[in-house]
Amino acid sequence: MTTIVLPYMLDFYPLQDEDNTRIHQFYASLREGKLTTTKCKDCGGLFWPPRVACPGCNSDQFEWVELLDEGELYAFTAMLLGAPLGMEKDVPFVLGMVQLDGTEFKVLSRIGNTKYEDCSLGMRVKLETYDLEDGRVWFRFVPITSD
Amino acid sequence: MKNVAIVACGLAPFGVRKATWRELVQEASKAVFDDVQNLDKKDIDSLFVGAAMPERFAFQSHVAPLVAEQVGIVPHKVVTRTELACSSGQSAVRTAWASIVTGLSDIALCLGVEKMNMPNMLETQTSMACVLEREWDGVQGASAPPFFAMCAQRHMHEYGTTVEQMAMVSEKNHHFSTTNPYAQFQKEIPAEKVLGSPMIAPPLRLFDCSGITDGAAAVILTSEERAKEFTDVPTYIIGSGQCSMASNLANYKSLSTWHPMKIAAKEAYRSAKIGPMDLDFAEVHDCFTISEIIEYEDAGFCEKGEGGKFIEEGQSNIGGKMPINTRGGLLGTGHPLGATGIGQIVEVMQQFRSTVPKERLVDGAEMAMAHNLSGAANVHSILVFGRSPR
Numbered sequence A: 001m002t003t004i005v006l007p008y009m010l011d012f013y014p015l016q017d018e019d020n021t022r023i024h025q026f027y028a029s030l031r032e033g034k035l036t037t038t039k040c041k042d043c044g045g046l047f048w049p050p051r052v053a054c055p056g057c058n059s060d061q062f063e064w065v066e067l068l069d070e071g072e073l074y075a076f077t078a079m080l081l082g083a084p085l086g087m088e089k090d091v092p093f094v095l096g097m098v099q100l101d102g103t104e105f106k107v108l109s110r111i112g113n114t115k116y117e118d119c120s121l122g123m124r125v126k127l128e129t130y131d132l133e134d135g136r137v138w139f140r141f142v143p144i145t146s147d
Numbered sequence B: 001m002k003n004v005a006i007v008a009c010g011l012a013p014f015g016v017r018k019a020t021w022r023e024l025v026q027e028a029s030k031a032v033f034d035d036v037q038n039l040d041k042k043d044i045d046s047l048f049v050g051a052a053m054p055e056r057f058a059f060q061s062h063v064a065p066l067v068a069e070q071v072g073i074v075p076h077k078v079v080t081r082t083e084l085a086c087s088s089g090q091s092a093v094r095t096a097w098a099s100i101v102t103g104l105s106d107i108a109l110c111l112g113v114e115k116m117n118m119p120n121m122l123e124t125q126t127s128m129a130c131v132l133e134r135e136w137d138g139v140q141g142a143s144a145p146p147f148f149a150m151c152a153q154r155h156m157h158e159y160g161t162t163v164e165q166m167a168m169v170s171e172k173n174h175h176f177s178t179t180n181p182y183a184q185f186q187k188e189i190p191a192e193k194v195l196g197s198p199m200i201a202p203p204l205r206l207f208d209c210s211g212i213t214d215g216a217a218a219v220i221l222t223s224e225e226r227a228k229e230f231t232d233v234p235t236y237i238i239g240s241g242q243c244s245m246a247s248n249l250a251n252y253k254s255l256s257t258w259h260p261m262k263i264a265a266k267e268a269y270r271s272a273k274i275g276p277m278d279l280d281f282a283e284v285h286d287c288f289t290i291s292e293i294i295e296y297e298d299a300g301f302c303e304k305g306e307g308g309k310f311i312e313e314g315q316s317n318i319g320g321k322m323p324i325n326t327r328g329g330l331l332g333t334g335h336p337l338g339a340t341g342i343g344q345i346v347e348v349m350q351q352f353r354s355t356v357p358k359e360r361l362v363d364g365a366e367m368a369m370a371h372n373l374s375g376a377a378n379v380h381s382i383l384v385f386g387r388s389p390r
């Protein structure tokens, strides 16, 4: 059971277990280091974020598919002032839209292990998952180092 | 389709106000009723309140009846609140317009309001992050400045737009707001000062961003048949377009071209039976300097990629091809979410009436538009106005 530190209305992270969400499998996979989403069994539609009803064909039959965990920076910036409550201690941090390999998705993410000045458009990044203090799991991307 | 007219307008001063949410409502209400002639409050049958986040900024829900009581009306046809983040104010007017077109409402009050300055500004910042998809995008620490910063980065990368051109947008709009006693910022901000201001989210600096603002604005709408009872110079709604495309940032086609704006603009011009350059001036949503540059392009005032040149050449100033944001825009006036869209319409009406200060008057203007984007520029809302009915 998750113990949320901030009042729920100031807590950004989703509730992740099966008592609270029908996409709990996403978070279970994330805990294993895998980025997944739902694919519609009827029309083949692949959506981000995961769904429980298909906006394309109205099916509710899905399978979980693993996405490639690398991509490149489509855009990036840094949060220098005005971060939300609970994130002040992280400032400054880099934010980027990651064009995920093999998909149309440009997933917004923190870009860890780097500074704004060291990032560039098209820079290769890979998924990294981590535990939140309260036991929930989350993800970010980090630069792929060449060595 | 029935013609609808705006017959009165009023503002509460925008800024960091020493006033509560409900006091801002009363100020805008007094201003709009001071502006209207021959109207008995009993004849207002509908109320539309534009408010984005009163729950989070003022700990108040169910705001429409609260406004009705503050204002002193008993709406008995339609009473509701419209929420569309930064476009909540225009949404109130759009909804009132539709209600009058159908004949359901006869006379409607639209009042937009937001109280955003709180004792702990971090709470305001936190709430602003839930204008994005909170569970997937806001959760990463994103909010409006980082999103528009990435739009700026892509626009600079794809079209060669410069930070100097962005700074010129801020300089222009702050110059206009020196003529506006209702504006949050009434001092000149030269481009050099913009370029020297603190970095918020690179490449955006403090003066590339609109403020955190308290304010309220109100207008009264009725049918063309009744309009002249209440004012000598009604402002007619002659066209409309609105489009929502994507929500999660992962699903955006582009950051540098706002496709939903192009769709909304096309429909607005089609319904008004005009082209973009038939407008005499425009109010567009300059929440950030880069927004105004992209909007020049996607509204069709210049070619794609030439927005930077458009400001550099002074085309968005009075005397240029399309005067933009003569009241000072969001950059100069401030951006009280629910009030912004109605504040823009107040400017349109006062321009048509020639009651704005001479320095910012677009002489003889007959047609104008007001544009809002909301959230991460995934919804665009446009209304077209005429000094004459369609």
Ligand SMILES: [Zn+2]
Pocket (backbone or CB within 6 Å): A040, A041, A042, A043, A044, A045, A054, A055, A056, A057, A058, A059
């Ligand atoms: Zn499907």
